[in-house]
Amino acid sequence: xxxxxxxxxxxxxxxxxxxxxxxxxxxxxxxxxxxxxxxxxxxxxxxxxxxxxxxxxxxxxxxxxxxxxxxxxxxxxxxxxxxxxxxxxxxxxxxxxxxxxxxxxxxxxxxxxxx
Numbered sequence: 001x002x003x004x005x006x007x008x009x010x011x012x013x014x015x016x017x018x019x020x021x022x023x024x025x026x027x028x029x030x031x032x033x034x035x036x037x038x039x040x041x042x043x044x045x046x047x048x049x050x051x052x053x054x055x056x057x058x059x060x061x062x063x064x065x066x067x068x069x070x071x072x073x074x075x076x077x078x079x080x081x082x083x084x085x086x087x088x089x090x091x092x093x094x095x096x097x098x099x100x101x102x103x104x105x106x107x108x109x110x111x112x113x114x115x
Contacts, residue, residue: 045109066091 070087
């Protein structure tokens with residue numbers, strides 16, 4: 001290996017170290033003094049992860065089509081949450097269980113996946 005290649009490798013490793021240090025130092029928002037680092041991420045449910053990767057379940061796809069149809073018929077690019085609820089009810093969904101927190105819902109969905 002020539003001396004030039006060795007210097008080049010060192011240059012890249014120095015740049016990587018500098019970049020890493022810059023990221024660490026830029027985590028604190030200087031204007032507000034707040035730490036902007038992300039904490040440990042929440043695990044996504046299998047359904048959500050698959051949908052975000054482009055593989056929707058039939059239920060998710062039907063909902064997407066219903067919302068898209070509502071937007072076309074009403075010429076609205078962004079329906080309100082009340083309108084989204086109307087679409088959901090029009091699809092036949094009804095409240096049949098007592099409410100629970102989203103954390104409890106996700107925990108139960110993860111338990112189903114593990115079973």
